[in-house]
Amino acid sequence: MTIHLQQPLLPPEAPPSPENGSIRQGDAGAAFVLESKGEWYHAGFHLTTAIVGPTILTLPYAFRGLGWGLGFFSLTVMGVVTFYSYYLMSLVLEHCEKAGRRHIRFRELASDVLGSGWMYYFVIFIQTAINTGISIGAILLAGECLQIMYSSISPDGPLHLWQFIAMVTVVMMVLSQLPTFHSLRHVNLASLFLSLAYTFIVVGACFNAGLSKNAPPRDYSLESSTFSMVMSAFTSISIIAAIFGNGIVPEIQATLAPPVTGKMFKGLIMCYSVIFVTFYSAAVSGYYVFGNKSSSNILKSLMPDEGPTLAPTWLLGLGVIFVLLQLFAIGLVYSQVAYEIMETKSADVNQGMFSKRNLIPRIILRSLYMIFCGFFAAMLPFFGDINGVVGAVGFIPLDFILPMLLYNMTYKPSRSSFTYWINIIIMVVFTGVGLLGSFSSIRKLVLDASKFKLFSDDVVD
Numbered sequence: 001m002t003i004h005l006q007q008p009l010l011p012p013e014a015p016p017s018p019e020n021g022s023i024r025q026g027d028a029g030a031a032f033v034l035e036s037k038g039e040w041y042h043a044g045f046h047l048t049t050a051i052v053g054p055t056i057l058t059l060p061y062a063f064r065g066l067g068w069g070l071g072f073f074s075l076t077v078m079g080v081v082t083f084y085s086y087y088l089m090s091l092v093l094e095h096c097e098k099a100g101r102r103h104i105r106f107r108e109l110a111s112d113v114l115g116s117g118w119m120y121y122f123v124i125f126i127q128t129a130i131n132t133g134i135s136i137g138a139i140l141l142a143g144e145c146l147q148i149m150y151s152s153i154s155p156d157g158p159l160h161l162w163q164f165i166a167m168v169t170v171v172m173m174v175l176s177q178l179p180t181f182h183s184l185r186h187v188n189l190a191s192l193f194l195s196l197a198y199t200f201i202v203v204g205a206c207f208n209a210g211l212s213k214n215a216p217p218r219d220y221s222l223e224s225s226t227f228s229m230v231m232s233a234f235t236s237i238s239i240i241a242a243i244f245g246n247g248i249v250p251e252i253q254a255t256l257a258p259p260v261t262g263k264m265f266k267g268l269i270m271c272y273s274v275i276f277v278t279f280y281s282a283a284v285s286g287y288y289v290f291g292n293k294s295s296s297n298i299l300k301s302l303m304p305d306e307g308p309t310l311a312p313t314w315l316l317g318l319g320v321i322f323v324l325l326q327l328f329a330i331g332l333v334y335s336q337v338a339y340e341i342m343e344t345k346s347a348d349v350n351q352g353m354f355s356k357r358n359l360i361p362r363i364i365l366r367s368l369y370m371i372f373c374g375f376f377a378a379m380l381p382f383f384g385d386i387n388g389v390v391g392a393v394g395f396i397p398l399d400f401i402l403p404m405l406l407y408n409m410t411y412k413p414s415r416s417s418f419t420y421w422i423n424i425i426i427m428v429v430f431t432g433v434g435l436l437g438s439f440s441s442i443r444k445l446v447l448d449a450s451k452f453k454l455f456s457d458d459v460v461d
Helices: 028-033 038-050 054-065 065-100 106-114 117-153 161-175 182-211 224-245 249-255 263-293 300-304 313-333 336-346 356-379 383-411 418-447
Strands: none
Touching: 028 336, 028 356, 038 182, 038 224, 038 249, 038 263, 038 313, 038 336, 054 065, 054 182, 054 224, 054 263, 054 300, 054 313, 065 106, 065 224, 065 249, 065 263, 065 418, 106 117, 106 249, 106 383, 117 161, 117 313, 117 336, 117 356, 117 383, 161 313, 182 263, 182 300, 224 263, 224 383, 224 418, 249 263, 249 336, 263 300, 300 313, 336 356
8 A cells, every 4th residue: 555645735825924035034043043055965964963873872772671573673663654754744844835934943833734822832842852952962972972081091080071071062162153054064974974983883893792702691581570671662662762853854954945845855865874774783783792781872881891891992982082073063953943043032134144243142142052051961960861751752742743743734635545544643653652651761760860969970871
């Protein structure tokens, strides 16, 4: 049975909208941060950086809660559903553009299509929580990478994790001054190659560890009690959902030079080609070697606290450097929504992007935002558990539910069509997955609470 994506009739006249040209003339967020100059491959770079990050090193840990069969199934289903979801989102955006309402922000798209003012604030709240959380997490992980490299050189050195986080924050403050999302295209191309590079390093290191005399015993058994096994499974599913999460597809599509028809599809093909190579190879190699002893970051499994390192130190160090460099790109990408909101309010579109009137507020506001993220990264070195909750509560509504709802509301497929029902099924299933994933993630947060210590030197897995 084939899926028939219907083409809707365009309304005779576009209703008033913040996206209409007459209103957008004074929109500095649109004119500056989300300027529309990109090609399809630039969208591919942005999408890849937004999805393919160091979180893929968590996939063996996710398989640990699912086992081989369910792990492969969940990874594949999440990949297919998110590709389909992002494609539907691009079709809805293209339809609105043809109707005279080019939306460049997720929140305005949702509010327009669903005709609800509260949806605007719901999306902006979820987006802000996700994007700020990822920016904090990127700074925390980058600081941890620096700490790992420092500890290997000077095991008893005096520097603490918060000091490395401060160093990363300063670098991010400088990089954050790149004025537009489009100006990140070269950074995100480098990010794409970095993700391939550290994935291949980790895969090679895992197989080297599996063949060495110090190879850990392989055990792929799941939790002993049924309740713990079910909770672990839903936590793992939430992790995979968050890894595939994006939440900024409309903002990425906004960077494309109009007309955008078909460009996002090509960008998604590029992105998911990289996803296929990296996700499966990292998941299979890490879980094959470490089984149910896989750490939440497979690099930690390769560099255990006790016993010898299971791969050449120089190789793992190179992998850590590549991860560190990509984290800067990820932090920049997920900060763009915050920058767009700030510049919509603070910048004067009638003056140049680099005029003193716009440059000084940009430097101050973006620097303050990065200081805020850096402070919370240093204060909460257990942010991974919090991100698990944010992922379940945030990514699933934005990436697995809203795109299907927006498509059905926009294109109005027949209730007897396969497209309509597959969208309904996906929304219902992932609503349940999101609720159970939220419960299991909160449960893990509570169980780990005794390990939490503000401004600690140790990141809680």
